[in-house]
Amino acid sequence: MAGGRIRQENEALILRAAEYVFARAGFAGATMNEIATRAGVPKSNLHYYFRTKQALYRAVLAHTLALWLSETDIIGAEQRPQVALEQYIRAKMRLSASHPDASRVFANELLHGAPEIRDVLSGALRALVARKAGVIREWIARGEMASVDPQHLFFTIWAATQTYADFESQVCAVLGVSHLGQRDYEQATDHLVRLLLRGCGLEPAGLAVELSSTRGESHEF
Numbered sequence: 001m002a003g004g005r006i007r008q009e010n011e012a013l014i015l016r017a018a019e020y021v022f023a024r025a026g027f028a029g030a031t032m033n034e035i036a037t038r039a040g041v042p043k044s045n046l047h048y049y050f051r052t053k054q055a056l057y058r059a060v061l062a063h064t065l066a067l068w069l070s071e072t073d074i075i076g077a078e079q080r081p082q083v084a085l086e087q088y089i090r091a092k093m094r095l096s097a098s099h100p101d102a103s104r105v106f107a108n109e110l111l112h113g114a115p116e117i118r119d120v121l122s123g124a125l126r127a128l129v130a131r132k133a134g135v136i137r138e139w140i141a142r143g144e145m146a147s148v149d150p151q152h153l154f155f156t157i158w159a160a161t162q163t164y165a166d167f168e169s170q171v172c173a174v175l176g177v178s179h180l181g182q183r184d185y186e187q188a189t190d191h192l193v194r195l196l197l198r199g200c201g202l203e204p205a206g207l208a209v210e211l212s213s214t215r216g217e218s219h220e221f
Helices: 002-029 032-039 043-049 053-074 081-098 100-111 118-141 150-166 168-175 182-199 205-215
Strands: none
Touching (some): 002 053, 032 043, 053 081, 053 100, 053 118, 081 100, 081 150, 081 182, 081 205, 118 150, 150 168, 150 182
């Protein structure tokens, strides 16, 4: 058990180091030596876990996609659409804040035509989006939200949330800050939740509760 835990911890350490290096040097410019140095492990240890740079690069991409896709679990027919979509948007923004380098590596892979993960995109990702799109169509059919194109809704959510990681330097320049802090992400997240949900004919769940509570209050003047 201890050996398995140590292996997981070492792999996680290496993956985060690889995210950092690949995000800045790209696949071609990154070296296993630089990644090992960043991770604080001997190069021989790095090769023990990932035999080649390509294997490590593919592991970074797979891990990133797994993180993103796990957050779609909330999107189910039994959920209220405003609750599920709000939670999904907030989760994607948290991942942009916590794993910005992973997002940049993924974006760079796509900009180069997705040579390493094209099969995954057209296979597992396409199948998952099809399933979740079916849930959204069910919500629409039940009159629980506006009629939108489910697939393009996902594209919009991905683009809107990942831009804070992929184009952080642009966002920072416009906002006049050196880096995006917690408050910046909170403001951006609240903005995206309102914008995207209202585009679906929905009121954000948290705001809906707040408004309902306010309307029920008795005020004396």
